[in-house]
Amino acid sequence: MDYGKILSRAWQITWRWKVLWILGFLASLTGYSSSSSGSSYQTEGGDWGPSAHWIPAEIWAVIVAIGCLAILLTIALWVVGIIARGGLIAGVDTIESGGLSNFSQAWRAGWEKAWTLLGIGILPAIPGLFLFLVGVIGFVGYGGVLAIFGPDSPVQWGGAGLG
Numbered sequence: 001m002d003y004g005k006i007l008s009r010a011w012q013i014t015w016r017w018k019v020l021w022i023l024g025f026l027a028s029l030t031g032y033s034s035s036s037s038g039s040s041y042q043t044e045g046g047d048w049g050p051s052a053h054w055i056p057a058e059i060w061a062v063i064v065a066i067g068c069l070a071i072l073l074t075i076a077l078w079v080v081g082i083i084a085r086g087g088l089i090a091g092v093d094t095i096e097s098g099g100l101s102n103f104s105q106a107w108r109a110g111w112e113k114a115w116t117l118l119g120i121g122i123l124p125a126i127p128g129l130f131l132f133l134v135g136v137i138g139f140v141g142y143g144g145v146l147a148i149f150g151p152d153s154p155v156q157w158g159g160a161g162l163g
Contacts, residue, residue: 003045007077019101020091020092023085023091024084025084026083027081029077029084085106086107086113086114086117087106087109090109090110094109
C-alpha cells in the first residue's frame with residue numbers, strides 16, 4: 001500500500017475542495033473524545049441546616065432554564081455534526097468517483113445517511129448504557145429498601161449490596 005500516494009491524494013482533495021472544510025468543521029463540533037471529572041459531597045450528620053436554602057427559587061429557575069437550553073443546544077450540535085460527517089464522506093466519495101461536489105449536495109447526502117451514522121455511533125455506547133441502567137436500578141432498589149425499612153435497619157446492608 002502506497003501511503004505517500006494516499007496522503008498526497010488527501011492533500012489534493014483538501015486543498016482543491018475547500019467547501020468541504022465547512023463540513024469538516026461542523027463534523028468536528030461533536031467529536032467522539034470526552035473527558036469527565038467527578039466530585040463528591042459529604043454532609044455532617046445529614047442535617048443541612050438553613051444554609052442549604054440560601055439560593056432563591058427564581059435563581060434556581062434560571063439555572064434550570066439555562067441547563068435545559070444547554071442540553072437542547074448540545075443535541076442540535078450533535079445532529080449537525082452527524083449530518084456534516086455524512087456529508088463530508090459523501091462529498092469525498094463523489095470527488096473520488098470523478099464527479100463534482102458542492103456544499104448543498106454533500107449536505108443532502110449527509111442528511112440521507114444520518115440515521116445510519118447515528119446507529120453506527122450509538123452501537124459502541126450500548127454496553128455503557130446497559131451498565132448505566134443497571135446502576136440506576138441498583139440505586140433505586142437501595143433507596144426503596146431504605147424507604148421501606150429505614151436507614152438504621154439491618155436490612156439496609158442487603159439493599160447496599162443490591163445498590
